[in-house]
Amino acid sequence: MAMTITAPMPTHWHAIRALIHEWGYEADEAQVQAWVEALNASSLHAIWVAISDGEVCGWLVAEQRIALGAGQICEITGLVVGARFRRLGVGQHLIKTAEHWAQQRQLSQVLVRSNITRVESHVFYPSMGFSLKKTSHVYEKALTLPA
Template sequence: MNISITSATLNDVIAITALTHELGYAANETKTQEWLTYILNSATHAVLIAVSGEALCGWIVVEKRISLEAGFKAEITGLVVSTQHRRAGVGNKLVQAAQVWATDLGLTRLAVHSNTTRDASHSFYQSLGFALKKTSHNYEKTI
């Protein structure tokens, strides 16, 4: 399978939304367009897509982050590959592209959070050289 990786555009909203649904999120096209517009205009984010033929088969969002305790790093904040393209190297290519993006910004660390219920993603990230650093609880409050 021939996979190319490129930057997302607003023309990809429908396909990105469909893949987001595969991940289990209920984002609609209007919200996806709003969020994608913001991310595409951000100097600290990238949205990369994997394309096979005419089909968008995966996407990844990577972000330049900073914290007072650890400094700068890149963080993958979203990754999805269509069910029919899983285990074909698409996710690997997307992560590699995110790593290149981060390296181009001078970043030396790439992090990702993975839901404890997503067992397949844990072995996937470990196979790419990611090491488990810690487990944590994620709290959120509507304000």
């Protein structure tokens, strides 16, 4: 399958939103626009979309961060490939793009977290050279923002 990996354009926001929904999260187009613009403006983040035949078939977000004990690393904070594009190399191309970005920044490793319920990813990431390091609990607390 021929594909291009590129930075997202405003014409991609609707498809990015659809993939966010497929991932199991809610977002409206205004939120997606704000998030993508913030990622594009950040020197510590990158976002790419995979395009095949003019259609967005996946996206990946990477973040440069400092981890005590590991130093400067790259964390993949989101990777979604549309259901009908899986097992066609889309995820592999997006991961390789993120790895290249990390290498250019002299980052020592790439880290990715995957929900235990995402069984397909537990085969995919090891096939890309990732090794399972630990299983974690994730705690979340919503904050009330000042008016």
